[in-house]
Amino acid sequence: MSFPAGWYDDPQDPTQQRYWDGGFWTDYRRPREGPPPYQGQFGQPASGEETGQQGFGPGLGQPGMGRQGYGPQGHAQQGFGYGPRVPSTPDGQELAGWWKRVAARIIDSIIVFVISLPFTGYFYYRYIQAINDSDLFATPAAGTTPTFELPVEIYQWVIPASILGLLVELAYSYFFLTRTGATPGKKALGLSVRLRAVPGPPPGMTVLKRWASTSVFGFICGCLSLVDVLFPLWDDKKQALHDKIADTNVVVGPQQRR
Template identity: 50%
Template sequence: MSSPAGWYDDPQDPTQQRYWDGSTWTDQHRAQQGPPPYQGQFGGAPQYGEAAQHGQVYGGSNAAPSQPAQPVQPQYGQYAPPQQQPQYGQYAGPQQPQQFGQQPQYGQYGPGGHPQQQGYGYPGKRPHTTPDGQMLSGWWRRVFARIIDSIIVGIVGLPLTGYFYYKYSQILLDYFKTVMDQAEAGTPTTTTTLPPEVYKWMIPALLIGFVVSFAYEYLFLTKKGATPGKMALGIAVRLRDAPGNPPGSAVAKRYGFEIALSVLGVIPLVGTLVGFIALINYLWPLWDDKKQALHDKVAKTNVVRT
């Protein structure tokens, strides 16, 4: 919680006061404003014939004795500004009590002495960030963003791939019907290989879908830094070591790795192993300290919160 704006002791010069605007120190200074003199102790000298009041002395001066300026103390319930801003990883100390539900600033320790993740409030956990301090995206945000993008790409590419998927599905249904009829007749088929006609229509549909999906990712990431699905979830893609929209080479490596796994996944026998690698690729951020999937490591990118 930030302290209210006002004049406070200058942390660099105790003989002056400096103006705190509510979030940072300004360049306005003034001399220390000591507390008013206690009238009962240092009142003016009584006039001739008057009885001396408590704390007055006959013949004394009307001026209160000079005293060193006392630092202005905050009233009960007020918060004094921090004497200096804590650096990353330093203990902020009990300079500013936090209100209920208030999260500590990044790099400060929360109640109980545990560093907390800003915006999440999980005690005992360090925030995951890029080297320059931008918060990384959580895994579930990436999953839901991918689902949204997959729906959009499917709708956009449907005019180009619809006919191929239709023919592919017809051949596949005929194949399954033939297998079931043979099983009912007592002559079940022993082969598990799909008919060649299936691949004739499936492969073009997949290739067209990959081209549409790649163009979708490439254009949005290089121009906006995020696809519509990522924008909806408040996340974006950037190079791990440099902020801003990722370059085209990084986007090509990033999504090219995913396309390669998808293409290899349709190959018989090899596809089972590649499918397992593809699953590991999407799950990798769950335990990676940099929150990178395998395709992020290939392209040296991170998915960050915006």
């Protein structure tokens, strides 16, 4: 007998639940919620007459179909922890909350900025110097309208600095995500990136899609970049726009190497 995928009581630890993918136990676990399994007389598992099922369900006396231990327990289908209670990937890994995602992104942005300074520092210095040498902050003469146009020469410094910063960000993301699925910022908050349908660190092409989409959003319009950041707040799969493009999810917990 096959049981549908979902969260069931862990046969190896009654204080936890474990995700059953429909054929095998996965390695995803979470603390158990709800009352403990119904026990019959003398502390023995309830029989089929007491639970309304025919005989003992898998995990209540008969070996299940999983590779490890028993299959899902029959009583789990009676409402005790059946089905995911939190947003998760198809195989049951919990999706990351929005605030943690934003905090991890801020941490990574600070790290990338510091790492990129040896490459971008000169350009930023010349950019600031050009701003100071311009009349941007000068007091306008009486009877004239103040203008806030940036001097053209400023762009010859800010554009190279931005491009170099993006390339450093690409190298940073590619190095960490393809190896462990988590940048230092995400590791600090217990998060990682994976393909939505496949666990493990994302492949290189997926990392490139995530980086390219976020970079394009930022160059096209700041508002579009803001929408990208806010999108997980209302998306049922908790994906940002760049996650949609790359088919990824930010999840709670680490990724095991394939």
